[in-house]
Amino acid sequence: LAGWTAKHSVRIRGYLHPPVAGTYVFTSCGHVDLYIGLTHLASSSHQILSPTSTCSDAILLQAGTSYFIEAVCTSGDDDCVVQVGWHIPDGTHIEVISGSYLSPYNRYQEIPAAHSVLSGLSRRHPRVLASAYDFAVLRDRIDQEEQIAEFYALIKKQGMEFLEQPLPEYTYTDPYSFNIAGCANQLIQMMETLGFIYNIESVDGDLDLALRCATRAWIELEAASHFMHWDTEHFASTPRMAHAYAMGYDWFYNAFTPERRAVIRNAIIELGIKKYDEELDRGPFGWHQWTVMKGNWNCVINGETGIAILAVAGENDYLSEDVLHKLLVNTRNFSMLTYYPDGGTKESPSYWKFKDDFFLPFFPALETAVGTDFGLGAVKGFVESGLHPIYAMGPSGQFFNYSDGGLKWQATPGLMYLSRTFNKPLYAWAYRDRFPDSVSVRSVLWYDSRGSKDELLNLPLDxxxxxxxxxxxxxxxxxxxxxxxxxxxxxxxxxxxxxxxxxxxxxxxxxxxxxxxxxxxxxxxxxxxxxxxxxxxxxxxxxxxxxxxxxxxxxxxxxxxxxxxxxxxxxxxxxxxxxxxxxxxxxxxxxxxxxxxxxxxxxxxxxxxxxxxxxxxxxxxxxxxxxxxxxxxxxxxxxxxxxxxxxxxxxxxxxxxxxxxxxxxxxxxxxxxxxxxxxxxxxxxxxxxxxxxxxxxxxxxxxxxxxxxxxxxxxxxxxxxxxxxxxxx
Structure with a gap:
């Protein structure tokens, strides 16, 4: 791979098909980190090679089995060389693994039976939106890339503002009289911001700042864990709070004691996941009609509850498997139809922002937690949905605000995710062009510097x-x-x-x-x-x-x-x-x-x-x-x-x-x-x-x-x- 002008990383994924059963030893040259899975799932992978360790231990592989394999090349040179070889069980050394033993990576899978939906679950935290490896890569990029360092400085500034806010006072006894959704919105932003800083600083960084972030996160989460409920009448607030708690639980998992984890986990399960399950069983009546509705309401409830399940899965697998399976099926049958067939939305482009905030993150969360989105991202129109806000914005700087829509295009970092994941650099350019000063945890996690105005000019006008x-x-x-x-x-x-x-x-x-x-x-x-x-x-x-x-x-x-x-x-x-x-x-x-x-x-x-x-x-x-x-x-x-x-x-x-x-x-x-x-x-x-x-x-x-x-x-x-x-x- 040639033509790069700055320090960069290249990720190559696929499946490895060993020709015979036995022990294999892998070798590499260049700046290569090599990961191999215990199964075909990305989340089962573990590192076997690094730039300083170019020969692996012996690994037992079975013939007829597909294994996930990933090579990550990080280089500051113009060219990036990825070369991986192996010693096969008969003693033959092959310098470069032939393409006949490899097949392309397929991120799409059908929704399996309930007992299998968590078969690829990563047992390590963090695993929702980002893994420990992702944060390690970000630490290196912050040290070596001026743009990313500037972004992180702004995130730290946002974090300091959260740390300096007055401590919460959740003393009410009637949750219906309190704006739980508004509280949860801020809590999500706080958990992501402080959690991001914690995971960057807790390894060879500012340990005092990391501790302050973890302490404040616990105070916030503990305060609302004793609510009688999270507004189950309207229910949109319930998964919002579960989402906030999930981010705190997962991103601060290594900072909290087992006792504190139990408090947060119990709140997520009892006040969030179980209430979602009850909603599905109750049927589509009144405020519960979201269960069969093709709209953003269904999307955000499924997406946020899904994130909550992925955060605590492994603690109660039967509950998590059963509810996650129901959620995936409901998402496929209703949520994804809001994108079909061309990415347009009946609810106006401003509600695309709502889905960007609370539904779209479910997709990268699935990928980092279980290694697949179960084919949901392959639904026709999902990838194309990034075009709608681009077309719907007039030269006056206002949206076409039909239905209950708004006029303003607010920051939608999900465009960065769609760009990186589905190779749509136009989306990344559109986000950077529209929001040059907007920096958030998600925009940094999914940051994509590609794309130019030329791609916009090549779009059809109508x-x-x-x-x-x-x-x-x-x-x-x-x-x-x-x-x-x-x-x-x-x-x-x-x-x-x-x-x-x-x-x-x-x-x-x-x-x-x-x-x-x-x-x-x-x-x-x-x-x-x-x-x-x-x-x-x-x-x-x-x-x-x-x-x-x-x-x-x-x-x-x-x-x-x-x-x-x-x-x-x-x-x-x-x-x-x-x-x-x-x-x-x-x-x-x-x-x-x-x-x-x-x-x-x-x-x-x-x-x-x-x-x-x-x-x-x-x-x-x-x-x-x-x-x-x-x-x-x-x-x-x-x-x-x-x-x-x-x-x-x-x-x-x-x-x-x-x-x-x-x-x-x-x-x-x-x-x-x-x-x-x-x-x-x-x-x-x-x-x-x-x-x-x-x-x-x-x-x-x-x-x-x-x-x-x-x-x-x-x-x-x-x-x-x-x-x-x-x-x-």
Missing amino acids: QYFSDAEVVYLRGAWDDPNSSWLGFAATDNWDFIHGQLDQGTFVFDALGQRWAADLGADNYGLPGYWDKNTGGIRWKVYRIRAEGHNTLVINPGSTHEDQHPMVKGKMIDFSSVGNHPFAIADLTDAYKQNGALRVRRGIKLIDRCALLICDELQLEYPSEVWWFMHTQADINIAANGRSAILKQGGKQVEVSLLAAPESARLIVMDAERLAASPGSTPGELGAKGYRKLAIRMVDVTDIHLAVVLVPEGVPAVTHSQICKLSAWHS
Whole structure:
């Protein structure tokens, strides 16, 4: 291996197939650490060679058995040489093991029977996310690499801040009155940060600092170990706390006495793992529906409980085997479907961050603890999921925040893990580019310096995520003033964060967001999660169709202005040339409101101007509204057929190019229509936003075309407007 410009390590993995049974002696040259497994599992491996010990002891191997083998070459030279030979039992010495005795490493395995899921368990701690060997490598890199040393200095600074915080006071008797999830979030960060420092400093480092970290970790963990429970009613908090305790137990295992380990282990098992098992047995009712839900809730509960099991496994193998097997099956059947088939997410890209924090770490934890992810990482769409936040970020620096999503892209170090594990250097570059100053334990554990902007520029400009039913179109990757839009057909029902937002869109141009989504409302609103027909959720303005950039047909005819239990569908998508487009069939969402056919097309003309085209066939003369929320100033022309939007010193012209004769653009407050259900006390509202709207009355067949043209872009003419059926011509 040649062409390296700095000190580096290369890891080569595979399976060894001995030709005959007997004792083997391995030899090496170069800077090679060689590990061989007792079985085919990576977690069963032990070191047999090092750069200073180039001839191994005799090792008994069986013919017909596959053994995991790994060579790690660390070098400061331009070239890295890995050469391993062996003496086979008949006395023959072979300088280089032939490829006929080797096969490629396969990290994917099917989920085995319960009694076998822990067969590859490493009996050493730490083993969750990182092993003692991983920390040893990091110690060397901190000593020898300036960038890693700087990262570690920042982690130590974060650790000192934790050490200087006031000691915890967990004195309440009613966990429901206390924000356990918030407490657990901080506790996870604290255990990872202090645990990282402990494992770096406890070997030939600052032993006093290591002791301080371990002491503080025990104080924190002991304090909450006496809770009656970890909020089992909502249950999302329960695995969060188990996750925090697992990191403390595993990363400080060698610092704690057996008695202290027992206290922490008992809390993990009794308050976490057993409660998870009870949840699975209880069935999918009420707050327990996560057990059969394809969404982030299922993901994070499985991922965090999985980390807890891996931390304490070996102490109670029957419990651990049984529950881990159930968890792996549930993860395969439900959690992994949130990624299928192309990595998109129904719950908006901001919830990718939630899975990045609390589900994705389960995968490296499996690899370090048992040597395999049991094929979960091979599920179609998992690796591609790193593309969604990249496409979903507009030039304005904001996400497309459909469903209950947020606008900001927060640090997602899981992109580093995906990059390193699946050879996706674009993800590593995207993380470093987006978060140049963000340093965390995970970003250092998974740090990948590869990737460049060139890989971004080589991506297609447009993308359709089929299960999420979301399309992104853009003018360019490297122009902050380029046009970009997100368009959603979505699913109103089949996940917990669904809104009545089929057909909604957001639009960026000139570095500004002109068409905006209001995002989620207050999660604490009474009835916010009531998704039954007529449920309170469907009366909240930000959830309703009238609170989005879509259509409302015959307002007041039903409680819901879109049907809450249907899914829209993109029926056409084209990324060819300079006029990319997508067309959605929204008919099912509006049937209850008198619609026979509703289709919306979105096109980026010359990859600059936005065209929104709606075609409706209605059962009877109807009232139809077209809405677009914006924070821009709106100036409507005297004829009502055009408007100028101004924002951030830029402007966009809106024109009504096809519409019923009486249709006019109007400006409205971002509030519910008079015919809509009343507001729910505590709603966030839409302060700072207004609505550009079109009202059409007594209509049965509509062809509506609205175009948004950024300043400096040629105007769109009537001749460029045609029926959706002709968009391909």
